[in-house]
Amino acid sequence: MLDLTKKEEYLKIKASNDKLLHLFTLIRVSLFIGIIALIIASFTLGINPYLYILIAILLISITFIIFTNKYYKKNIYLKNILTSYLKHEERQKGNLTNNKLFFDKGEDLSNPNNEREKYLIEDIDLFGEHSLYQLMSSCKSVNGRLKLSKALKENVNPTNLNDLTTKANSIILHDDLIKIEALIMKLNIKKNENDFEAYAANLNRKYQPKKKLNLGLIFLYMIDIILIVLACLKIIPLYSLVIIFILNLYYSTFYKDELNSVDSTSMYLSISNYGELLNDLAKLDLSYVDDCFSSNNLKGKAKYFKKIEFLWQVNSFKNNIIFKLVLNGLICFEAIFQTIFNLILKTNSDLKQTLEVIGDLEYIISIANIKTDYDGIEAKESKEISFKGIYNPLIKDCVKNDFTYEKGVILTGSNMSGKTTFLRTMIINLILAMSSSFVFADEFLSPKIEVFSSLRIKDELKEGISTFYQEIKKIRCMLKTDTNLPKICFIDEIFKGTNTLDRIYGAKMLIKKLEELNIKFLISTHDFELCDVDGILNYHFSELYQNNYQEISFDYKIKKGRSESTNAIFLLKSAGVIEG
Secondary structure, eight states, X not given: OOOGGGHHHHHHHHHHHXXXXXXXXXXXXXXHHHHHHHHHHHHHSOSTTHHHHHHHHHHHHHHXXXXXXXXXXXXHHHHHHHHHHHHHHHHHTXXXXXXXXSOOOOGGGOOOSSHHHHHHHHHSOOSSTTOHHHHHOOOOSHHHHHHHHHHHHHOSOOSSOSOHHHHHHHHHHTTOHHHHHHHHTTSOOOTTOOOHHHHHHHHTOOOOOOHHHHHHHHHHHHHHHHHHHHHHTTSSOGGGXXXXXXXXXXXXXXXXXXXXXXXXXXXXHHHHHHHHHHHHHHHHOOTTTOGXXXXXXXXXXXXXXXXXXXXXXXXXXXXXXXXXXXXXXXXXXHHHHHXXXXXXXXXXXXXXXXXXXXXXXXXXXHHHHHHHHHOOEEOEEOSSOEEEEEOOTTSTTOOOEEEEOOSOEEXXXXXXXXXXXXXXXXXXXXXXXXXXXXXXXSEEEEOSOEEEEEOOOOOBGGGTBOHHHHHHHHHHHHHHOOOSSOEEXXXXXXXXXXXXXXXXXXHHHHHHHHHHTTOEEEEEOSOGGGGGOTTOEXXXXXXXXXXXXXXXXEOOOOEESOOOOOOHHHHHHHTTSXXX
């Protein structure tokens, strides 16, 4: 678990910094009032000596603001540090309800690429309120959020790095987790920029080359020079230079480009945040994690971002109507800027790679949260599926279970005893293991395996699809999807949408089919007839009765063998639905 006692140290540091900021703010306000008073005095009482005092105070104010800015930035950093600690405290309590802390639920990232992903997202709380994404995420960048969503949807390592859990462990051991999280918080979540390729391309996009126009520009400048020389020699009147302004302004209109319609201010602010983050991360020197996070590498990338930031800042200013008229009229600035913009981007083309590096770090931090707040462990690759102390973090006080998969499982048990929760618990942890993350268990062994599910069945009335046929579609996906890996299928209350005879017959035929295809499976059911199918193992969950069968409770522990009891009648009676 993360040591939360250090939070007190940061609270003291912030309290001290707050006192300084209070003093600095008073001085800034006083200087501002003094400047206003001197301006008024200069205009009403005469220029001397107030103008000289005004200039002196202006210089003092600028110097003071530059000097004190670092304390205001430090305050933001300290606020982020304390926010990060608070998030870890809430996770350790199992509380994700604070939307100010866990506001990113990844709902905009839940779009699936195929049926298998679609059904997993429907069946398991991967995205949305009280979801696995919401629990794990420390991502703020476009790429970081996409990497985490890819890991959960596709069940793969979303980075080009190996040994992610080792890297996460090294960050935890160096006590840098909270610091990195606080720095990453500076980034703005770009929820509408789901297409990372398009986002990176837009940031690093060049203007369309205009060779013929550039040749014409040289001719235009020659005309400008001739007119200026003639005006200086008084061969033509000075006001004739207005022709230069008109010609330059007119010629600049030929340099139209789609890039001019991009929101340059947003791009500038985004790149500025990334550049500042890279500089701050460089100060931590994370070379112990991986060479791509070394100070030298990050500083180099930060310098490049500074150039790109400047370009987009100028691009933002030049679209202002006043700047556009004046600069284009004087020197046809649009043409000069587009040429310089393309030249700088031509010599520096690693923006996408830099964004990848930040996204990789965010993903590592996100899986580190499982280690620090839930004592998560590293899954070990093995031929068998076996685990001890597995649990679901999205369920408060979830009971841990041990289990070893030997062959197909029929899972029985009374209502509310824990069957569905157990299936979801297995799926979540297998997904995490496949995505090179820590898992919620005391011990976890698993091969590389493709996970399929059919747990939550919703009808699609608009398409005329019943719940039963929707389940058929999910199971067809399990059977038909080609993968390079073995499969494991989880089916909850199999074929519950049809009559008993068809349900039992269909389930038996499906089990036979799964065995023929060598597909691992765990199927929960209330039909005890399936417990007698050849070649399967029976497991169950059971209820406990107290006070002469007047009260019911559950231990939520999986046990070998078939269930020997039911509780439906008891629950109906206790709810007053039936009598007897």
